[in-house]
Amino acid sequence: MAKPNKMLKFTQTERDMPEKRAANERRDDFLEIYGDYVEAKAEEQASRCSQCGVPFCQNHCPLENNIPDWLKLTAEGRVKEAWEVSSATNNMPEICGRICPQDRLCEGSCVIEQSGHGTVTIGSVERYLTDTAWEEEWIEPIKPLRERAGSVGIIGAGPAGLAAAEQLRLQGWQVTVYDRHDRAGGLLIYGIPNFKLEKKIVQRRTKRLEEGGIEFVMNCDVGVDITFDKLREKHQAVLIATGVYKARDLECPGSGAEGVSAALPFLINSNKRGLGDEVVGETAEGRNVVVIGGGDTAMDCVRTAVRQGAKSVTCLYRRDHANMPGSRRETANAQEEGVSFEWLAAPKSIHDEGGNASAVRADRMRLGQKDASGRQSPEAIEGAEFDVEADLVIKALGFSPEDMKVMSEELTTTRWGTVRVNPLSFETNLPGVYAAGDIVRGASLVVWAIREGRDAAEHMHKYLRELERAETKVAAE
Template sequence: MSAKMLSFVSVPQAQPPKRLADDRRKDFDEIYNEFSPEQAATQASRCSQCGVPFCSIHCPLGNNIPDWLMLAADGRLEEAYSVSQATNSFPEICGRICPQDRLCEGNCVIEKDFDSVTIGAVERYITDTAFENGWVKPVLPVVELESSVGVIGAGPAGLAAAERLRASGHQVHVYDRHDRVGGLLIYGIPGFKLEKDIVLRRQKVLEEQGVIFHLGKGIGAGEGEIAFEDLRKKHDAVLVATGVYKSREIGGPGSGLGGIVRALDYLTASNRRSLGDVLPEGELDAAGKDVVVIGGGDTAMDCVRTAIRQGAKSVKCLYRRDKANMPGSVREVKNAEEEGVEFVWLAAPESFLGDTTVTGVRAQKMRLGLPDGSGRQSIEAEPEGLFTVQADMVIKALGFDPEPLPEMWKADELKTSRWGTLQVDRVSFETSVPGVFAAGDIVRGASLVVWAIRDGRDAAAQIDQWIAARSSSLAAE
């Protein structure tokens, strides 16, 4: 073991320098500055190199975190990147947007008494350094195969699968209805968490690897779309990795008023502006408005922090439980509070006020009760607890459900669960349609990017085996 490790007893935890909130509110740049080489090595050296690495166990990708922390502490960054990318297709993305406080860092064995190792920040530093020094190379196949795989969806699950399948030698074609690669990485996550050039440089690596992208190509029966059956005929296997894009709605009086918008529509418009797209002036723009965001997850945090940067007059977040029971990242809530977001805890919207456009949210004060079936405390209304929050823009950030793919694609043979997700064999990832596989949120339901990467990699391995077995069977006939 490196003599530089186990320094947690003498070296305090330190995150990369964070820009001041007043500066952050003015732009969509990432809020954390880079570690210096000395800072990265020092923070990596805090790792205890424990016998049972709970950080790795609680990482969906099973990343060999203690190994690359030790290499980073020794200054062996190229080797550290090699170990990191062996289990993670996009470590530069996970280092930025993973909720480390709930995963690796939250389960670090030194967390209780010494504060966890800053795993995410070191991961980001290692990969950014690798890109700067040209160490990030496309994983080219040893043997080119004649088989081809069509991947539907250029989000994290689809991209991770494409990278693995191409490395195995298959010809890989990725189809996406949007005009850019990345899915929610591009259009759903704001630049202050993930600057878009980070996604674009990874796209370039995939293209150098030989992955072929077909953008603006939706699947379905509409004009300009590719029929699902035609896609199946073009490829030996198909992977469905569309994610979940159907926003959950909220009812109640006034829910159809103007000025009440869906979170994904709002974030997509903001990201398009950041990317240089021209949108109608004022469309889905919070500038000068009293904004209320309904929800308590990471998407809600993205919305409130975006509204602050757009110059909203005020930004409030209504959540029906308290701070301790909020599903969003604790780190993101803290960043939002620093930037001027006001949280209204234990508040559930009852109705929306206004004639044609929303002017306010009528909310009900709530209180916590006994734990429910999920283990979280249940909620109940406070007697005479109605109050009004002024708003001329309301953003619904209530989560996402699957789109009805069998109906959209005229593929009734695709079986779905009662939640609308695609049914797959849990080992092979194969759907009810032979040769069609599925991975990511369209199977799992709305989840984390790191889980989508894991599912994409695992599905790619199963598709590779399926094609090999099918080729052997055909050859034997």
């Protein structure tokens, strides 16, 4: 007797996200805002997948995750198998399930979303699978089939570096990760707020890597505490996965006033407080906060300011809502939590009283002709200025690479300051030196960093195997 089809239930079953805490409750703490699926609900929501012949969700996932397969397995109650398929292409599924902008990637391209039935809740099912795997202790320490003598140095303990470290360690290579911060995780630890990603989720990942034989050297700024040349002497291959941390500046009169801050220091200090560190620095408590920018970092800043007890929080963005680069879901969450948005508004100057910021004067904008990227260029409307009270102004205008020449004068960079690599192998102009993640592609998504870390590791493994064969051949002679 044929088994009943568990899939294609999207016409019978409504889309149902995990329960979200009420805005008036969640704005007072830094806990994650979404609850967890129970097994029956995960099965129900996974069964809405149409199992289409061309899986657009998979095609629009940077990791090319086998989404239809693990949705089908989840719907059939085969949770461990579903997790195994999910984790085969992703080193951090539960992290991507929490912070990926699914509305712009897999869920945004879901066929049933396009037909008006509401997308499959891919991210929430992905999170459920790996959280369950941790609870059931299915996730084991890394155990290479054989140990190899070759040594790899990875600069940067963010998602690209961690993904590459895991892949190389699985092959048996001796891996050391260097990072300037005191904890591994990069922006996963210090950039992304707890209400999106609780730090214990990241820490259990890095603990697993340590237990699997990966060495972490923290508080080590390569180029300052140890030279890049020394690192190359110590290791047969090196991966640069430093990310991009240099804040793009605000170019308007008054931008140097006290109370004007870059986004990353604001977020880092907040996350350090959440981790129990004593931090001397400003918070948003009792202040009128204006955040300038429209990406996910801007949303992290406005929502953090709310939780720190700001008097008011306003986001200025020079284009309209439809053209915001950040996640629609995050923007909606910010609006629910009381953030005011001034669309089509760009800062013209910062007013100050006695050297301290007091207000942002902004131009009203309109969208004009399309630029080279195909986006409409914002233009100021003459005579349409307005002021927003602000004694804390946060610049969330994106990030640029730091000067890579500090690390090595020989390293070739692009005109944007990113590291130039062979796009197929991720190798730089220096033999045995590779680069991946934001330091190659510019500020981007965590999921892209994981993808490039994995791809770079694959080519580094081939390079190290060639060195290993050459050494074996010389020894035999």
